[in-house]
Amino acid sequence: MSALPPVDPRPLRRRRRRAALAQTACVLVTVFMALPIVLVGLAAFSSPEALDEFPKSLVPSHFSTATLAAFFGGTGTIPAFGNSMLAGVYTVLASLALGGPAGYALARKAFRGRDAYQVFVLLVRALPIVVLSVPLATLFLRFGVYDTVFSVTLLHTALALPTTVLITASIFVSVPADLEEAAKVFGCGRFEAVRRVVLPLALPGLAASSIFTFVLSWNEVLGAAVITLGHRTLPAQVLAALAEAPQSYRFAGGFALVVPALLFILVMRRYLVNMWGTTLR
Structure with missing residues (x-):
């Protein structure tokens, strides 16, 4: 009974590498598109005083609906x-x-x-x-x-x-x-x-x-x-x-x-x- 020929692992590695690159690109594009929305949402739930602070923290120390309440309460x-x-x-x-x-x-x-x-x-x-x-x-x-x-x-x-x-x-x-x-x-x-x-x-x-x-x-x-x-x-x-x-x-x-x-x-x-x-x- 003859032995099976060896399988070349390189095509499989290339496919895995391409799949990993595609997934990484999708994650980067998703982060790039979602980051502005997340930052705007965090700022909307910050108090007006926290928005005027310098330097600003990426995540507000405490969340507040005062900003949204003032916006929706506007004429x-x-x-x-x-x-x-x-x-x-x-x-x-x-x-x-x-x-x-x-x-x-x-x-x-x-x-x-x-x-x-x-x-x-x-x-x-x-x-x-x-x-x-x-x-x-x-x-x-x-x-x-x-x-x-x-x-x-x-x-x-x-x-x-x-x-x-x-x-x-x-x-x-x-x-x-x-x-x-x-x-x-x-x-x-x-x-x-x-x-x-x-x-x-x-x-x-x-x-x-x-x-x-x-x-x-x-x-x-x-x-x-x-x-x-x-x-x-x-x-x-x-x-x-x-x-x-x-x-x-x-x-x-x-x-x-x-x-x-x-x-x-x-x-x-x-x-x-x-x-x-x-x-x-």
């Missing part, structure tokens, strides 16, 4: 927070209601100029926000909807819609058309086939599109500052008071801007994973 902060939440939710609903059918049409219908149309839709996103906000502010003043959550929703929908159309188009392309045709064979109409077959398979991608749209709406500040005055969103409210605000207000404002978006992402991620598991089953 217009709570209404601005509510306006941002409403604008974000309305923007997600409007973008999916308009972009979903458009993405489905791009995925299922072959027509002349479809590729050029997709490029044109994406080019709209390349326009500076001022190019959209100033003409829209003029129209909103003319139609009496200036300085409302509705006007902010329209602006944010215009910003998010091109990307939503392309994302939903790629989602519907990934759903085999044969499944839809099979549903029609079993007696489903087009809309029923989409509702019973296509949408359940596309839900994870639509949830991912909702995350992108909400974060875009929540973080947008320049357009909201132009088209609102008394009913500002939270980023526009913080921007308006930033020049004269104390340091504690800035840290509390940054923390208040980051946390809701993170919570929305975490909640949608949980449902995203659950929907993906249900879809795969």
Whole structure:
């Protein structure tokens, strides 16, 4: 019986080395992205007096909610927070209601100029926000909807819609058309086939599109500052008071801007994973 040839351990070592380097790079990128959020959170839970100390300690000696209480107790902060939440939710609903059918049409219908149309839709996103906000502010003043959550929703929908159309188009392309045709064979109409077959398979991608749209709406500040005055969103409210605000207000404002978006992402991620598991089953 002949002996087995020796196994060269070098390929295995190289794979382990690459895996270790990839994991180290992921950890470094995660730390790089999370460190500012952690530092802002620690500063937000410090007292205003501790923020003015020098040298500052990395971790506050005692945690305090005085900074956040002063921020949320400021004039217009709570209404601005509510306006941002409403604008974000309305923007997600409007973008999916308009972009979903458009993405489905791009995925299922072959027509002349479809590729050029997709490029044109994406080019709209390349326009500076001022190019959209100033003409829209003029129209909103003319139609009496200036300085409302509705006007902010329209602006944010215009910003998010091109990307939503392309994302939903790629989602519907990934759903085999044969499944839809099979549903029609079993007696489903087009809309029923989409509702019973296509949408359940596309839900994870639509949830991912909702995350992108909400974060875009929540973080947008320049357009909201132009088209609102008394009913500002939270980023526009913080921007308006930033020049004269104390340091504690800035840290509390940054923390208040980051946390809701993170919570929305975490909640949608949980449902995203659950929907993906249900879809795969």
